Amino acid sequence: MLHEVSLVLVGVVILAYGLEFLFSHLDDPREPRRATPTVPVIGHILGFLRGGFDYYGTTSQKTDAEIYTIGILNFKVYITHATRLTQMIQRSKTLSFRPFLQVSNKVVTDETHALFNGELLENFSAVSKETLTPGPRLDVQNLRMGHELLTEIDDMLKGSDVQLLEWAKHAIVQATGAGLYGVQHPFRDPEIENALWTWEDRRPRLDVGFDPLNRGYNARAKVFEAFRKYFSNMPDDASPIIRERQKILAQNGICEEDRYKMQAILSTAAYPNTVPTLFWTVYEIYSRPELLEAVRQEIANKAVRRSDDGFILDLAALQTECHILLSAYQETQRTRHSQVAFRMVLEDTLLDGQYLLKKGNVLHIPAKPTHMDTSIWGPQAAVFDPYRFVPAGAGEEARERTKIVPSSFLPWGRPPYMCPARQFASTEILMTMALLALRVDLTPANGEGWGKPAVRSGMEVPTIPRPKEDMRLRVTTRKEGAGRWAVAIGVGKTRISLASG
Numbered sequence: 001m002l003h004e005v006s007l008v009l010v011g012v013v014i015l016a017y018g019l020e021f022l023f024s025h026l027d028d029p030r031e032p033r034r035a036t037p038t039v040p041v042i043g044h045i046l047g048f049l050r051g052g053f054d055y056y057g058t059t060s061q062k063t064d065a066e067i068y069t070i071g072i073l074n075f076k077v078y079i080t081h082a083t084r085l086t087q088m089i090q091r092s093k094t095l096s097f098r099p100f101l102q103v104s105n106k107v108v109t110d111e112t113h114a115l116f117n118g119e120l121l122e123n124f125s126a127v128s129k130e131t132l133t134p135g136p137r138l139d140v141q142n143l144r145m146g147h148e149l150l151t152e153i154d155d156m157l158k159g160s161d162v163q164l165l166e167w168a169k170h171a172i173v174q175a176t177g178a179g180l181y182g183v184q185h186p187f188r189d190p191e192i193e194n195a196l197w198t199w200e201d202r203r204p205r206l207d208v209g210f211d212p213l214n215r216g217y218n219a220r221a222k223v224f225e226a227f228r229k230y231f232s233n234m235p236d237d238a239s240p241i242i243r244e245r246q247k248i249l250a251q252n253g254i255c256e257e258d259r260y261k262m263q264a265i266l267s268t269a270a271y272p273n274t275v276p277t278l279f280w281t282v283y284e285i286y287s288r289p290e291l292l293e294a295v296r297q298e299i300a301n302k303a304v305r306r307s308d309d310g311f312i313l314d315l316a317a318l319q320t321e322c323h324i325l326l327s328a329y330q331e332t333q334r335t336r337h338s339q340v341a342f343r344m345v346l347e348d349t350l351l352d353g354q355y356l357l358k359k360g361n362v363l364h365i366p367a368k369p370t371h372m373d374t375s376i377w378g379p380q381a382a383v384f385d386p387y388r389f390v391p392a393g394a395g396e397e398a399r400e401r402t403k404i405v406p407s408s409f410l411p412w413g414r415p416p417y418m419c420p421a422r423q424f425a426s427t428e429i430l431m432t433m434a435l436l437a438l439r440v441d442l443t444p445a446n447g448e449g450w451g452k453p454a455v456r457s458g459m460e461v462p463t464i465p466r467p468k469e470d471m472r473l474r475v476t477t478r479k480e481g482a483g484r485w486a487v488a489i490g491v492g493k494t495r496i497s498l499a500s501g
């Protein structure tokens, strides 16, 4: 029996090596060379299951090639982060992110799936960009978000402690929801808010069609139903992005049922990224007492006015004058962002006249190597420097540094496919941080200090991985910030000077 088992094992090993050899020799010699997996056929799958996209850190270290292939039989992904090539990719018409924005025909009808393509898809993206551009319309949206954040922080202060991630999830869903959909948004109902997170947690399973107990599908159906009700009587304070997207879908023949599903899908872009970004920004600032003090001084001096019975946070001043806060937030993004940009190869493409990328395969461009590149960020690239992004001439914290070019800072994606909501989401995080910093003292409830919370590994959907475990924090009202708080749009420019542009 032992002998037979050994024979089968030897057979399997020979077959696996044989398949690996065969498939790599079927590649066109001009295609980027394959990275050899530690175990044939399944090695890369195991690497992904263990490390998610961080696995590319391991594969990249094993090769000097500026572009290489991860191949599992005839499924191939090309990987590069070489600036020289990414600049060419950026200009290419045949390497596109658009196919990843299409909605699966398992979610919408075949007709909608076919219609939501080409010009309509382009226009839909263009409308998102236009409606989220800084200006009076976005100010109103930001203000609705600010009012909701004030309530969430009042609620936090009613308790003696808080689970930071849980709080961030709830506060961001409520505030972003008010900004996007109006004060009476679908996630006011706690059941729908919970369904959103169940859907989100199970999204990787739904993407591969594996949800045996239907928990993810049921949660998604609940969110869709809430959006059906919402759109049957869209409130007057729905934001321009929601109104314009609805209009463009209707004008282009998308049926009603698919319109509200496609609007609901915006939630999967809006919340999952903002929540961990806020979590880690709170952690990075509050765990450094000197930095926290500098942030508090800066906001209090530049962006807060006294009112008769308390304080007013001035959004325009917060967005444009609080350089230390903005810098610490962007440094959090730089050091923690671990997303990989996706491009579909639409046609056989000869990149740089030498690398053949074959139609139908996918190209992945990890951001982490760029964010950790010492030739861009200096010898301290791996170190968290909260003042790194403070512009020269903006006070004593500004230091002489290499100029940061927008294409080196990638938390919002790579041009030409960048997050259209980066001003909106950044305003939300800066506003939450400002209100927390001035009103609340937060200290770890375990009495053991902030430590270094572990991050979730594996196939994370958000651009910044969530913490493995939540953090319980003790909450105390700061006496300097006690009183009634309000937010106001303020005067002057309302565009945040993000390093990404």
Ligand code: HEM
Binding pocket: 101, 124, 125, 126, 128, 176, 180, 266, 269, 270, 271, 273, 274, 277, 339, 340, 341, 342, 411, 412, 413, 414, 417, 418, 419, 420, 421, 422, 424, 425, 426, 463
């Ligand atoms: C910190 C928060 C956020 C981060 C880090 C973030 C990041 C990104 C990134 C990297 C992309 C590019 C696509 C990709 O490579 O996957 C993207 C696209 C997008 N994001 Fe965000 N995002 C955030 C918040 C939001 C919010 C609040 C909204 C909702 C208003 C939003 C709406 C979108 C949309 C609609 C797209 C697709 C753009 C297109 O049509 O080309 N994002 N986001």
